[in-house]
Amino acid sequence: MKILACYSNKGGVGKTATAVNLAYQSALNGYRTLLCDLDPQGASGFYLRIKPPKPKAAREGESFADFAWIAGAIRASDYANLDLLPASAEYRNVDIFLSRLKNRRSRLKKLLRAAGEDYQVAILDCPPNVSLLSENVFKAADRVVVPVIPTTLSVRTLEQLYRFFRDQGYQRRKLLPFFSMVQHGKNLHRDTMVALQKEYKRLLKSYVPFSAEVEKMGIHRAPVAVFAGRDQVAAAYRELWREVEGRVKLDNDKGEDGH
Template sequence: MRVIASYNIKGGVGKTTTAVNLAWLSSREGRRTLLWDLDSQGAAGYCFRVQGRAHGKRLLRGKSDAADIIRSTSYDGLDLLPADFSYRNVDVLLHDEKQPLNRLQKVLKPLKQDYDIVILDCPPGLSLLSEAVFRAADMLVVPTLPSILSLRTLKMLIDFRKEHAIKDLQLLAFLTMVDRRKKLHNDVIESSLRAQSWMLEAFVPYASEVEQMAERREPVAAYAPHGRAGTAYMALWQEVCKKSGLSPSPQSSRSC
């Protein structure tokens, strides 16, 4: 089972949009996929029309099993572990645990035989929950705006990973909300940043179909697969699979 986190220190960069679309694309290829919404706003659950009950405290303290909370979506092979408003206190809950950084791993461990891919939709910030995500995930997929502040927080994340010697955590960033009409966006795309080993070639454009996702409550790649954003997310997922060593074949994905 591979665990991929859609994460960024900065908010408003498209983490949930990324998580929802990658989870849908994973399941479409035949992988048994679980999307765990870790954000108290519950946006991923909203997009899949799944509402969570107040379970965060019991789940993170080991008093509830994830399997009892997981809900199916309307898409075959795609399940959701929904968030609820109690997740706003998740750092406090983790702080009270003896081994807080291992708590997410313990929740996921019993699910290894049930899923090929787990995708974590993470809230912004650099917190105790973030460090627990770093411990539980195999890879961080980091949506990054082509702006000075967003690139600055990306550097902070890369420096944090290096300083704390988190060697087993693969980090892959990509540019999102790209508007080719803006000089800064074009400058970033054409800069040496794109040549970094941790920067993906695929980027997601600023497109109206992305803004419709919350209204339609379904993945962009599902309702507009041939649009600019839909094809961009497909290219992004293919590159993530390649970088992580995932087979593109649904049949072979059962052995992940």
């Protein structure tokens, strides 16, 4: 299984929109896909019309460590090949819980590998912070897809993320930044894109434009390709998926599994 995280330490940059639309594309391309909603807000599940599970009477964070609980919490979506691990209110306490464990930075990787054996791709929709959970994400992920709005503040956040990876010894090649919510009419966006493309060699070529169709995901409660397949933003997510798929070398896995 390949694990792709949609992560940024900045809020509201398009992580959830990216996770949902990439997961849909992954499933559409024949990969058995598990979208993991790691944000207690539960936006991914909302977009896929899946209710969060009822909170379990468990000790603080206990269920998170339990393979059976994770496997049992997984829900099918309306789409072929696409399942969801819904958000849990218990993720709020997950840092406290993880901090008590011995292998506290590699816990998520073990859990996902064990609980998600049936999947070829896991896509993680992450909350916007630097925490023990996000460090687990950095360890677990084969690639970290980072939406970057081409503005000064977002670029600063990206620099901080690269620095954090370097200082903490995480593999920087895992990071796949791409431009999100691009508005070509804005000089700042155009200039920032040109500057960053020179600086970051691993920056993805595909980008996602600013589009009202993405906002309408909240009304349709579906990936954009489902209700606006001909729109340029649906094409952008298809292209983004193709590029990410190429970077993570999923084709090998597909062959092995006979798909």
